[in-house]
Amino acid sequence: MNDSLKFSTSNVQKGLENRIEAIKNVERIYNMPEKVFEEWKTESLLKSLKYTSQNSAFYKKKLEAFSGFESFDLHEFSKIPFTLRSEIKENYPFGMLAASMDDIVRYGESTGTSDKPIASYYTLGEWIENNATVALFLNEVLTKQDIVAVAVPYELAFVAQDIDRSLEMLNCTIISIGALTRICPPERMIQLFKDIKVTTLICSVTRAIYLSDVAIEMGFDPSKDFSINKVMCVGEGMSKAKEALVRKLWNAETYSMYGMTETNTLGMFCKEHNQHLVETKAHFEVIDSVTYEPLGYDTFGELIVTSLNTKGIPLIRYRTGDLVKIKSEKCSCGLTFKTFEHSGRLDDHIIIKNKKYPILQLEQIIIGLGDTNYYTLEVVEDSLKIGLCNSAEVFKKVNQQIINKFKETYNLSVTVFPVENAKVKDIIRNSLKPCIKSVLVNG
Numbered sequence: 001m002n003d004s005l006k007f008s009t010s011n012v013q014k015g016l017e018n019r020i021e022a023i024k025n026v027e028r029i030y031n032m033p034e035k036v037f038e039e040w041k042t043e044s045l046l047k048s049l050k051y052t053s054q055n056s057a058f059y060k061k062k063l064e065a066f067s068g069f070e071s072f073d074l075h076e077f078s079k080i081p082f083t084l085r086s087e088i089k090e091n092y093p094f095g096m097l098a099a100s101m102d103d104i105v106r107y108g109e110s111t112g113t114s115d116k117p118i119a120s121y122y123t124l125g126e127w128i129e130n131n132a133t134v135a136l137f138l139n140e141v142l143t144k145q146d147i148v149a150v151a152v153p154y155e156l157a158f159v160a161q162d163i164d165r166s167l168e169m170l171n172c173t174i175i176s177i178g179a180l181t182r183i184c185p186p187e188r189m190i191q192l193f194k195d196i197k198v199t200t201l202i203c204s205v206t207r208a209i210y211l212s213d214v215a216i217e218m219g220f221d222p223s224k225d226f227s228i229n230k231v232m233c234v235g236e237g238m239s240k241a242k243e244a245l246v247r248k249l250w251n252a253e254t255y256s257m258y259g260m261t262e263t264n265t266l267g268m269f270c271k272e273h274n275q276h277l278v279e280t281k282a283h284f285e286v287i288d289s290v291t292y293e294p295l296g297y298d299t300f301g302e303l304i305v306t307s308l309n310t311k312g313i314p315l316i317r318y319r320t321g322d323l324v325k326i327k328s329e330k331c332s333c334g335l336t337f338k339t340f341e342h343s344g345r346l347d348d349h350i351i352i353k354n355k356k357y358p359i360l361q362l363e364q365i366i367i368g369l370g371d372t373n374y375y376t377l378e379v380v381e382d383s384l385k386i387g388l389c390n391s392a393e394v395f396k397k398v399n400q401q402i403i404n405k406f407k408e409t410y411n412l413s414v415t416v417f418p419v420e421n422a423k424v425k426d427i428i429r430n431s432l433k434p435c436i437k438s439v440l441v442n443g
């Protein structure tokens with residue numbers, strides 16, 4: 001019919017076969033008996049060290065002294081130097097690439113706008129494997145009857161694209177609403193939730209709170225007038241109090257997922273609401289970020305990640321900058337992967353009189369006392385000022401409670417003052433990644 005058309009279904013079939021192979025690989029690994037899986041992890045780690053140091057121009061140079069890890073004893077693992085976020089930035093865009101560009105199907109960047117971006121790239125196999133891994137966990141709580149609104153930015157970063165494809169694998173109905181778009185502003189999102197009977201909302205925890213406010217302003221009661229029964233939080237660390245607030249506002253179950261552009265998914269929830277480390281994707285360590293000493297279970301420290309079987313952008317002992325605690329307690333869901341708690345970024349703290357206070361710990365007190373959805377933090381001359389976006393009546397009720405609780409917990413004298421609700425909400429509404437950092441005045 002048309003001799004110039006070269007598109008052939010054999011290419012499509014080959015592509016589909018590769019996809020099925022990648023999905024079967026995930027199935028194979030997840031069905032391994034525990035002992036076999038432990039051996040697989042060790043083997044994968046050694047294989048990954050070799051592959052990375054021999055194929056990534058960056059690591060070839062950085063880890064020259066390890067001679068390609070040809071005969072390496074894993075007991076020496078802690079002697080391998082860390083990889084810093086700044087090194088990935090310095091090597092923008094392709095300095096970290098360890099595969100042929102022909103094999104890369106996804107190019108993405110971190111969405112931060114403050115400085116040089118972090119680039120990331122995946123081969124078809126690792127992209128599909130990540131989709132299938134996420135699908136496997138989502139499958140624990142979603143069915144094909146679920147109607148899922150994905151309110152995470154689709155541009156550049158992978159998280160929304162990845163979740164989107166994972167949901168498709170499960171046959172859910174997906175509404176790709178994105179975030180901060182002129183096509184789908186918050187009011188239209190709320191109307192969609194109502195009209196299309198959305199059951200699951202995926203967004204950052206702060207956006208989930210903000211959207212409940214928009215719903216109220218539109219005359220709805222978010223705890224009663226919608227079909228949303230699951231809120232899946234991504235892209236932002238949250239205190240337990242904030243998670244509980246989302247549960248209450250939407251009258252829904254909450255789940256959290258964890259990952260970053262340069263690593264893709266690292267943590268997924270289970271039906272018991274715990275977060276499991278995705279041990280098929282990386283080898284995890286937790287260290288004291290000052291002394292670099294390894295930390296045992298149940299202690300918060302910086303999460304260090306070494307990717308397993310990654311071809312595009314493999315990382316070795318990457319300092320994530322995230323504050324994480326790996327738990328010793330086994331989860332009752334039956335999954336043997338370790339569970340963890342994520343407590344935000346290491347540098348998300350304020351300093352008062354040379355002492356660091358992680359913001360999420362302060363948030364636990366402020367939101368934990370109830371009645372407060374938004375707050376601001378400001379340090380002026382070594383003194384903490386907390387702004388509360390509450391009605392005059394509520395402010396009167398909680399302000400003394402907060403002062404007392406800070407005194408009792410941290411022996412800190414704090415000043416509490418009212419902040420205009422509209423001002424903070426406006427900042428959150430216009431933030432690409434709304435989180436408490438968007439409304440930090442300083443610190």
Ligand SMILES: [Zn+2]
Pocket residue numbers: 270271272273274276331332333334335
């Ligand atoms: Zn579990």
